[in-house]
Amino acid sequence: MTGFTVDGQVGAPAPRRRVPYCRSRLIGHVVLTVLSLACIVPIGWMYATSLRRPSDVYGSSLLPWPLSLGNYRHAAEVVPIGALLLNTAVVAALTAAGQLLTGLLAAYAFTAWRFPGQRLLYLLFVGTWLVPFQVTMVPNYTLLFRLGLLNTLAGVVIPTLCTALSVLLLRQHMESFPKDLLDAARIDGRSSWSTLWTVVVPNLRPALAALGIVLFINAWNEYFWPSLVLQQANSMIQLGLRGFLGGTEGNDWGGIMAASGLSCLPIFALYLILQRHIVNAFVHSGLR
Known part of the structure; x- marks a missing residue:
């Protein structure tokens, strides 16, 4: 759309509104983030549990510490x-x-x-x-x-x-x-x-x-x-x-x-x- 100045002269084009487009992109990114977390969290929990010490296998922390390879050695046995x-x-x-x-x-x-x-x-x-x-x-x-x-x-x-x-x-x-x-x-x-x-x-x-x-x-x-x-x-x-x-x-x-x-x-x-x-x-x- 072309803009007009006060004296009636043709001016620069008026800026387009991008609010709905940006909002839809934001909603799409939020949905994708939630779906990605829903897929990643179970896998992360699996590896976190496998890296815990056998005595801490029922722990609830997403970041196991101290790290242990005891479960892997046990699985190989x-x-x-x-x-x-x-x-x-x-x-x-x-x-x-x-x-x-x-x-x-x-x-x-x-x-x-x-x-x-x-x-x-x-x-x-x-x-x-x-x-x-x-x-x-x-x-x-x-x-x-x-x-x-x-x-x-x-x-x-x-x-x-x-x-x-x-x-x-x-x-x-x-x-x-x-x-x-x-x-x-x-x-x-x-x-x-x-x-x-x-x-x-x-x-x-x-x-x-x-x-x-x-x-x-x-x-x-x-x-x-x-x-x-x-x-x-x-x-x-x-x-x-x-x-x-x-x-x-x-x-x-x-x-x-x-x-x-x-x-x-x-x-x-x-x-x-x-x-x-x-x-x-x-x-x-x-x-x-």
Whole structure:
């Protein structure tokens, strides 16, 4: 809006009012701060409890003092932490890699080609996401029993190599992929397989990294299926944590907090490594 002086001459533009905008930003920052604290405080409490002396494990201070590594030493004596973390990392990595591969191939097929019944097939494929795990649990367990894969890490991985979530998310990213590049690759004589790995995948690295860490975390935190397939407590970290609960002297909170803190470190390290790709995936997901 243009301002006017006293004698009627055109003056400098009148300043715009930014009070509502600043107020909305302030409210947004307050809400984000509260939500961040709600997420951070339990994690901080877990590490604070793990660093207390065993005699002070029920203390209420957020800053434990004096610091002690006794709970970590005790956790290492109760369960083989290193072996459990290694087994869990292998299972989570294979599961995430398998789901990424199958999701990538399926999403590319649904995007690059048009064929009769494509939409119906896609809806049926995504509809499997709505099927509760309890419905497929018994058939999968029976199949693993007949294949002799019970009590093995392969039995945990194989039934989870395909998920509708990866297909759904990758298809959304591929739908926004420039079709001109695909047409240029075909004109250049590239096969569909070569186009996928030399043209599509290099441009989907942020999306693949963001989806990969989500799938890895889901597989890392899975408890029910590994506990059903693996009868040995010292097989994966999720089952190893169960050994600190319900003992003859009650729940070992110091040991379980220390073991839980160690089990979170690989997730934190993975996020720090892929942080740039994850941020790029969220930034570019809104661009067309």
